[in-house]
Amino acid sequence: MFSLIESFYILLLAGFVGFEVIKRVTPTLHTPLMSATNAISGISLVGSLVAAGSDQFVSQMLGLVAVTAATINVVGGFLITERMLKMFKRKERKQQ
Amino acid sequence: MTNYLLEITYIIASVLFILGLKGLSHPESARRGMHLAEIGMLLAVIGTLLGQGIVTWEWILIGLVVGSAIGTAMSIFMPMTAMPQRIALSHAFGALAAVLVGINEFIVKGHEITSGLMGALGFEVLFGSLTVTGSLMAFGKLQGIVKSVPMTYKGQNFVNISLFFITVGMFIFLIFFPQNSIVFGTMIALSFLIGIFIVLPIGGADMPVVLSLMNSYAGLAAAATGFAINNKVLIIAGSLDGSSGFILSIIMSKAMNRSFANVLFGAVGTPQVDTSSLHEDRPITRFNVEDAKFALEQAERVVIVPGYGMAVAQAQYAVRELSDELEKRGIKVEFAIHPVAGRMPGHMNVLLAEANVSYDQLLEMEIINPTMDTVDVCIVIGANDVVNPAARTDKGSPIYGMPIIDVDKAKTVIVMKRSMATGFAGIENPLFYQENTKMLFGDAKNVLQQLVAEFKKN
Numbered sequence: 001m002f003s004l005i006e007s008f009y010i011l012l013l014a015g016f017v018g019f020e021v022i023k024r025v026t027p028t029l030h031t032p033l034m035s036a037t038n039a040i041s042g043i044s045l046v047g048s049l050v051a052a053g054s055d056q057f058v059s060q061m062l063g064l065v066a067v068t069a070a071t072i073n074v075v076g077g078f079l080i081t082e083r084m085l086k087m088f089k090r091k092e093r094k095q096q
Numbered sequence: 097m098t099n100y101l102l103e104i105t106y107i108i109a110s111v112l113f114i115l116g117l118k119g120l121s122h123p124e125s126a127r128r129g130m131h132l133a134e135i136g137m138l139l140a141v142i143g144t145l146l147g148q149g150i151v152t153w154e155w156i157l158i159g160l161v162v163g164s165a166i167g168t169a170m171s172i173f174m175p176m177t178a179m180p181q182r183i184a185l186s187h188a189f190g191a192l193a194a195v196l197v198g199i200n201e202f203i204v205k206g207h208e209i210t211s212g213l214m215g216a217l218g219f220e221v222l223f224g225s226l227t228v229t230g231s232l233m234a235f236g237k238l239q240g241i242v243k244s245v246p247m248t249y250k251g252q253n254f255v256n257i258s259l260f261f262i263t264v265g266m267f268i269f270l271i272f273f274p275q276n277s278i279v280f281g282t283m284i285a286l287s288f289l290i291g292i293f294i295v296l297p298i299g300g301a302d303m304p305v306v307l308s309l310m311n312s313y314a315g316l317a318a319a320a321t322g323f324a325i326n327n328k329v330l331i332i333a334g335s336l337d338g339s340s341g342f343i344l345s346i347i348m349s350k351a352m353n354r355s356f357a358n359v360l361f362g363a364v365g366t367p368q369v370d371t372s373s374l375h376e377d378r379p380i381t382r383f384n385v386e387d388a389k390f391a392l393e394q395a396e397r398v399v400i401v402p403g404y405g406m407a408v409a410q411a412q413y414a415v416r417e418l419s420d421e422l423e424k425r426g427i428k429v430e431f432a433i434h435p436v437a438g439r440m441p442g443h444m445n446v447l448l449a450e451a452n453v454s455y456d457q458l459l460e461m462e463i464i465n466p467t468m469d470t471v472d473v474c475i476v477i478g479a480n481d482v483v484n485p486a487a488r489t490d491k492g493s494p495i496y497g498m499p500i501i502d503v504d505k506a507k508t509v510i511v512m513k514r515s516m517a518t519g520f521a522g523i524e525n526p527l528f529y530q531e532n533t534k535m536l537f538g539d540a541k542n543v544l545q546q547l548v549a550e551f552k553k554n
Binding site for chain 2: 018037044047049060061066079081083089
């Protein structure tokens with residue numbers, strides 16, 4: 001049971017940190033923010049890998065689909081976030 | 097020893113994720129931030145592969161290769177205009193992984209499942225499943241596969257609420273009898289249904305809220321997975337995702353003048369009755385392209401307000417060309433972005449950035465509104481409800497109280513619209529009948545191109 005309490009501590013503290021950090025994200029980048037946090041939540045990949053790499057066939061199959069889905073999220077999510085961020089440029093403008 | 101190493105990679109990964117999101121506070125630091133988050137993800141994956149007692153590799157390899165191929169293809173070939181759909185789809189994938197990991201955990205643990213573990217598993221599969229189907233529905237609506245008008249039927253609320261209580265009841269039952277696989281399976285099936293049902297009555301204009309909520313739910317599902325398999329990095333990454341969705345939902349609901357509770361419990365998109373005092377037979381003033389050019393040439397400060405119509409007409413490049421032409425003549429051009437303009441948070445910003453509009457020209461509603469009365473010409477492109485002054489003045493209007501961009505205060509307002517049809521919410525817009533408002537009818541892209549051509553003539 002100890003790990004459950006510990007987990008709650010982590011959830012709460014990470015939630016606070018997340019709230020404070022994300023509150024400061026500029027509204028201009030709200031779409032990249034969504035796709036970035038989505039890529040990060042593709043961290044379910046970690047759990048999926050363990051399932052796919054076990055010695056039980058059922059786990060392997062569930063894990064296979066989970067690994068594929070999570071990888072699409074991680075790889076696609078980070079790549080598209082970068083593609084979007086590359087577009088946000090500042091124009092060099094003459095001082096008026 | 098490996099165990100410590102594993103935990104250390106997870107801790108580093110968590111720190112890198114937080115630093116990565118911190119980078120998003122400014123466009124300058126954003127890309128470096130993303131690199132940090134990517135390194136974090138890579139570390140977590142390598143740590144898991146080496147330290148989690150993996151015995152078979154072939155399925156992992158297949159999954160990683162196939163997933164990377166699909167993910168890469170999607171990110172390369174997906175046009176920016178399809179970004180809302182892509183976001184919706186990716187929420188579904190992330191949540192699907194969480195659900196499957198949860199089901200696997202249920203099968204593997206079998207008779208060892210305790211009430212505590214079921215508490216975590218239950219949350220994981222509940223949030224996960226409804227996010228999967230809810231996001232797929234949102235995807236379908238954005239892509240036009242499913243009709244994007246709100247679908248309502250008699251007794252809808254009753255059905256949804258009963259479904260919700262039955263599912264929660266099953267969850268509570270499972271906490272006391274955690275090994276009951278029939279109830280567990282039924283609960284998952286019902287959550288899939290809930291996901292479909294809650295998005296069904298939601299229309300296109302409310303999509304920013306739906307996407308934000310799904311963002312949050314996908315994060316909560318990941319965090320619950322962390323509880324279930326006792327993995328700290330999952331809890332941290334999940335809470336980050338959860339808080340981003342939470343914050344975006346708050347911002348979106350504020351911008352639509354809905355209480356957060358109203359949004360959370362799915363009363364979104366309820367048809368409202370327009371009781372405003374407006375009559376359509378008032379005269380409007382029309383502008384043609386030459387008139388618009390003349391008005392713009394006289395201006396010193398021009399503000400452009402884009403809406404979903406700009407995205408539909410793919411007019412962002414034409415908008416930028418017009419802005420370039422104006423700036424060449426020494427006219428100050430800014431863009432005023434309403435938080436819920438478009439179909440997802442930040443939609444307009446991404447489209448304009450794609451068309452090479454400098455990000456320091458993109459201003460938020462709160463920043464531009466106090467100076468709106470010093471604007472000479474305001475061009476409204478495909479936006480309607482977010483510039484409707486009835487939200488400020490007419491208590492009978494369904495959008496009364498919603499924060500809007502005060503374009504009506506500008507000296508001249510040019511509204512580019514295809515026709516006099518009402519906006520998404522079907523609400524009359526008194527802006528169109530104002531004396532200082534000039535209507536410029538036509539396809540936004542077409543009209544803008546003509547306008548740019550006029551400017552290029554001399």
